[in-house]
Amino acid sequence: MPVTGSRTALNAGTAGLTLALSIALSGPAHAGEQPSNTQGASTEQKGGSDGTGIYAAARVQYSGAVAKNGGAGNVTPTDVNWAPPPCWYAPYLGAEDFRAKMSGDLEHAASLPGMTGHAGAAIGETKRHYEDGYGWTDTPGYEDYNVDKDGEGMFWAGVENPDEPDLLKRGSCTDLPFWVDNGEAPPPRYEEAISPEILAALAYQHLRLPDTEVTLRPEDTTKVNLPTWAWLDETVFDEVSATASIDVPGFALRATTTAEPVSLKLEPGTGDAVTHPASGECAIDADGSIGEPYAKGKADRTPPCGVTYFRSSGEGTFDLQATITWHITWTGTGNTAGTLPNGTFANTQTVTVQEIQSINR
The missing domain is CATH 2.60.40 (Immunoglobulin-like)
Structure with a gap:
């Protein structure tokens, strides 16, 4: 039966994820972007391995009048307070792949020197969250990484915008990876979940206007x-x-x-x-x-x-x-x-x- 904990478990779980997926990982933890290689051409959607581990299949593709090699475009917003999203949440991995990735990373992190006290407890809480149904308010836990639902949805994870210069903003999507069924929207509390509005802002950021001379x-x-x-x-x-x-x-x-x-x-x-x-x-x-x-x-x-x-x-x-x-x-x-x-x-x-x-x- 799923176990429900307090809101403080969220902080512990997030700390465990940070330790396991940011300090001691063998591969990337977040879904990434896949830019166009040339202006006006899109790249093929791919998934699988990048040589260091499984990576997310959901990558943002750009096409049309975009900057070469995936860089930021040349548009200056007239609203100085507007900025493209520094990060967002997007489909990351299916249940089987997520279990292989996460369980291995957590095991590796737990074996590192100094992984005791609060750090070790946080890693343990994260394992319980994905393996034993341990959850908290508004955040349900999972049994065995949801493998019984493999193919019916995906775990979503944070994505950093590589063109965001502020490191803190870029890494601010720190919620634990969460499950979303196919065809369903992410829970409303994930305001940064990828959406047409976020994609439109990213297209704006990569837009390349013509160098027209008067x-x-x-x-x-x-x-x-x-x-x-x-x-x-x-x-x-x-x-x-x-x-x-x-x-x-x-x-x-x-x-x-x-x-x-x-x-x-x-x-x-x-x-x-x-x-x-x-x-x-x-x-x-x-x-x-x-x-x-x-x-x-x-x-x-x-x-x-x-x-x-x-x-x-x-x-x-x-x-x-x-x-x-x-x-x-x-x-x-x-x-x-x-x-x-x-x-x-x-x-x-x-x-x-x-x-x-x-x-x-």
Whole structure:
């Protein structure tokens, strides 16, 4: 019959897991990510062994407009308080594999020097939790690692976000691995359990926006007091998407995050200049373009998007920064959808500004 303990058992069990799975393991303890190797291509879903032990089959896959080699993308959220999840819980191992992994790791940890007192007791509590049905409030125990339900679900475990710089945040998903039946949602108390919303945020984090350069006229070199026109054609200024997904037997989730360009902000690189419009914010046009291409005969007009410099750049150049703002939305499994903070990406272009030479007769 399952044994129920107090809430303090959670701390003891977690300590045992930390000792057994973080200090003395022969292989990785957490489910991991599997990034795309190249931009715009996803990698095959795999499970099995990595040479040091069994690892989780549930790995986050990225595809679409994502950074190469699984790194973070180039989007800067406009909301400085927003951040992608530092960790989450995801399917880890089936019952048979989990028993092989956990029982071996616990046995190894218990054999290490110094594993007495509270440390040894914590390891013992963890064994009881998975082998003898020892549980506590809201956290039931398991009989023989749930092997009688093998194939009917999986144990879930914490996953660290490798792109989270804060070590404490990255390792904050420390709950003991827990069982979830196929087709069922994790218990509500696991707020960090993988979901379409979390996948959408991860897709956002890996999204790679295009390195689009603004077209300038005059190109490269302009004149003092002469308006410089700036624009982006709709053919080079389009929405981009990135997808994050998890797909293992009995469990599959995906979310696609889409960035749509909405405006362009110009910063001349010097205080001796004005932007057009004065705010520097060039809105997107109905046809998806920004600004207006320069054409012969427009030299005396004020461009709808551009900059006028009031002094020469001398022997150097000015760094004209063009920042594109993107409106970001997502859709996911189960007809889920939502919005994420707008994102920005800036390009810098060098501009040479010369004095207009005049001839006095």
